[in-house]
Amino acid sequence: MKISRETRGRGGRSEAAQKLLRSAIMAAVLVTSLGPVALGDEAGSNYAENDADLIWSFVRATDAVSANLTAIDQALLNASHALSSTGIVGPKAREILEGLTGLGPWVVDCITVDGDGVIAEVMPTEYQEVEGTSIGDQEHIEELISTRRPVGLAYIDSVEGVRAMDFASPIFDEEGWFVGAVTVLVNPAELFGAILAPHQPQGGAKIWAMMPDGTIISDPDADQIGRNTFSDPLFQPFPELLAMAERVEMERSGRGTYKISGTEYELLWTTIDYQGREIRLLLSMSE
Numbered sequence: 001m002k003i004s005r006e007t008r009g010r011g012g013r014s015e016a017a018q019k020l021l022r023s024a025i026m027a028a029v030l031v032t033s034l035g036p037v038a039l040g041d042e043a044g045s046n047y048a049e050n051d052a053d054l055i056w057s058f059v060r061a062t063d064a065v066s067a068n069l070t071a072i073d074q075a076l077l078n079a080s081h082a083l084s085s086t087g088i089v090g091p092k093a094r095e096i097l098e099g100l101t102g103l104g105p106w107v108v109d110c111i112t113v114d115g116d117g118v119i120a121e122v123m124p125t126e127y128q129e130v131e132g133t134s135i136g137d138q139e140h141i142e143e144l145i146s147t148r149r150p151v152g153l154a155y156i157d158s159v160e161g162v163r164a165m166d167f168a169s170p171i172f173d174e175e176g177w178f179v180g181a182v183t184v185l186v187n188p189a190e191l192f193g194a195i196l197a198p199h200q201p202q203g204g205a206k207i208w209a210m211m212p213d214g215t216i217i218s219d220p221d222a223d224q225i226g227r228n229t230f231s232d233p234l235f236q237p238f239p240e241l242l243a244m245a246e247r248v249e250m251e252r253s254g255r256g257t258y259k260i261s262g263t264e265y266e267l268l269w270t271t272i273d274y275q276g277r278e279i280r281l282l283l284s285m286s287e
Contacts, residue, residue: 192218
């Protein structure tokens, strides 16, 4: 199963309705992300007034990320329903997990865990050495076991030995008893890089993704990925950048400017929600 990089319209929606929806989305993002600039109350905005294509790329990127996370969520739900019948171990469970790995090349592995958080099955087979390992102490797995609800956007040091992002859905047997979970572990740089690539602007602008704690999970500049804005030495000489990162951490959407080595940047950001967790999507533009 491949996840589309582009957001696709629904078959029955008229062209006029699609245009109206796009306009509504753009207006909402402009109002929430740009604040007074979008309403014309602040002078000096270089992008909100003069480069609608740039803003539109950001709107489309936001929509694409949301759509692809929804597709991951649906694939996990389908797998959890199938595993309700097959159980979480055995050839049929492995077949379901193998199907999940087809979500995209950014999938690291897919596993089932039992009700205590112990890995029962894993695909692909190259990661079979993690079978029997307990991941019940991972915060998001603890949450799933406690609440019996899906979790995701969990950026973790995985037992597979890579820094990755995990999504998980609970499994209930045919009598409704909780028996464990199914998870998809992904490389976030590859996942979000693939989603955002069709929407990346040209020139001195870029769209990238960051955890609220300041960890960069996707960036056209690969050297930035995995760095934490607050703790990495690379960013410490730039107090305006650190102040902006604090705003991004605390505010779900907004606009601001900062300077790095004499170059001024304008930043827009918004929030993508998934099962109670968040990532920030950002558009940065050099003046």
